[in-house]
Amino acid sequence: MKYFLKRLPSFPTQAAVVNGEPVKSIVKWGNFSALRIIFTNMNNKNILLPLLATLIAGWTEKGTAQPLPATQSQPPVMPAAKTQVTLTVVNGVAGYQDTPLEPDGKWHVHDPARPQSRIVTSGPFSQNATPPSDAIVLFDGKDLAQWRDKRTGEAAPWPIADGVATSAKDDIVTTNEFGDLQLHLEFREPTPPSGTGQGRGNSGVYLMGRYEIQILDGYDNKTYPDGATAAVYGQHPALVNACRPPGDWQTYDIIFNVPHFDANGNLLTPGYVTVFHNGVVAQNHQAIRNDPPWHSSGGYAPHGATGPLALQFHKNSVSYRNIWVRPVAVDNEP
Numbered sequence: 106m107k108y109f110l111k112r113l114p115s116f117p118t119q120a121a122v123v124n125g126e127p128v129k130s131i132v133k134w135g136n137f138s139a140l141r142i143i144f145t146n147m148n149n150k151n152i153l154l155p156l157l158a159t160l161i162a163g164w165t166e167k168g169t170a171q172p173l174p175a176t177q178s179q180p181p182v183m184p185a186a187k188t189q190v191t192l193t194v195v196n197g198v199a200g201y202q203d204t205p206l207e208p209d210g211k212w213h214v215h216d217p218a219r220p221q222s223r224i225v226t227s228g229p230f231s232q233n234a235t236p237p238s239d240a241i242v243l244f245d246g247k248d249l250a251q252w253r254d255k256r257t258g259e260a261a262p263w264p265i266a267d268g269v270a271t272s273a274k275d276d277i278v279t280t281n282e283f284g285d286l287q288l289h290l291e292f293r294e295p296t297p298p299s300g301t302g303q304g305r306g307n308s309g310v311y312l313m314g315r316y317e318i319q320i321l322d323g324y325d326n327k328t329y330p331d332g333a334t335a336a337v338y339g340q341h342p343a344l345v346n347a348c349r350p351p352g353d354w355q356t357y358d359i360i361f362n363v364p365h366f367d368a369n370g371n372l373l374t375p376g377y378v379t380v381f382h383n384g385v386v387a388q389n390h391q392a393i394r395n396d397p398p399w400h401s402s403g404g405y406a407p408h409g410a411t412g413p414l415a416l417q418f419h420k421n422s423v424s425y426r427n428i429w430v431r432p433v434a435v436d437n438e439p
C-alpha cells in the first residue's frame with residue numbers, strides 16, 4: 106500500500122524508520138515532497154498514519170492497496186493508465202478533467218482550466234548556432250545517419266530537402282545514447298497553420314527516449330498548458346509562451362540531468378530539465394516527476410543511466426535543422 110503526503114516543507118527527512126517501518130523514499134520536487142511507504146506490517150498503518158497526520162497539516166492519502174512485489178528488484182507497481190477519458194472544453198481550451206490529479210493536488214493531467222502561460226515575444230536567439238568543437242552533431246542538414254526509425258529500427262524515414270528534415274511516418278531515435286546533456290535543436294512549424302490545440306504542429310523531443318519536451322505550434326493556439334510548447338508533457342507547463350509564428354525557425358537549448366535510482370529501483374533523485382525556448386527560460390531546473398503514460402500521473406519506471414534522444418511524429422509535418430548534443434558533467438571534478 107502506498108501513501109503519498111504532499112506539501113511537507115519541513116518533513117523530518119531523518120525519519121527513515123517509523124515504528125519499525127522503513128520509509129522507502131522521500132522525494133522533493135520543487136516546492137513539495139512525497140513520501141512513499143510500503144507497509145510490511147499492516148498493523149503499523151493504523152499507528153503510523155494518525156501519527157503523521159498530527160505531525161503534518163494538509164496531508165492527503167492517495168493510492169490503493171497493491172501487493173508487494175515478489176522481490177525488491179522488481180520495478181514498483183504502476184497505476185494503470187485510464188483508457189477512457191472525456192474531452193472537456195473550458196474557456197475554449199480542450200482538455201481533460203477526469204484524469205488523475207497531478208501530485209500538486211490542484212490540476213488534473215491535461216487540465217484545460219490550468220492557467221495559460223504568459224506570452225513573451227522572443228527573438229531568434231541561437232538560430233544557426235555553430236556546434237561547439239566537442240558537440241556531437243546529430244543533424245547538419247545532410248542526412249539522418251545518427252537516427253533510426255523508432256518503430257522498425259530501420260533508416261529514419263523523415264524526408265530531407267534544402268537542409269531540413271521533416272517529421273513523417275514514425276518517431277525517430279538516435280543510434281547513440283546520452284546521459285546528462287546539453288542539446289540544441291531548431292524546429293519550424295508549418296505555415297499556413299492547420300488544426301487546433303494538440304493537432305497543430307505537434308512533435309516533441311524525448312529525453313532518454315521517454316521524457317517529452319513538447320513541440321507544438323503554440324502561436325495563437327491554446328491547448329492544455331501541460332501539453333503546450335516547451336512543457337514537460339503532462340507535468341509542467343512552460344513558464345512562458347515564447348512561440349514564434351509558424352514558418353519562423355525556433356530554437357530549444359536544453360540542459361538535462363538524468364534521474365538516479367538505487368539498486369532496488371527506488372528513485373534517489375529525479376531528472377531535472379532546463380529549457381530555453383527562443384532564448385527565454387521556459388523550464389527552470391524543473392524536476393521531472395515521472396514517466397507518464399498518457400492521461401496518468403504515473404510514476405518513475407527505473408531505467409539505465411543513458412538513453413537515446415527521440416523526435417516525435419504526431420501526424421503533423423514539423424521541420425528540423427541544426428541538431429547537436431554535448432554530454433556534460435554535473436560537476437567539474439577530475
Ligand code: MG
Binds near residue numbers: 307317320417
Ligand atoms: Mg508532442
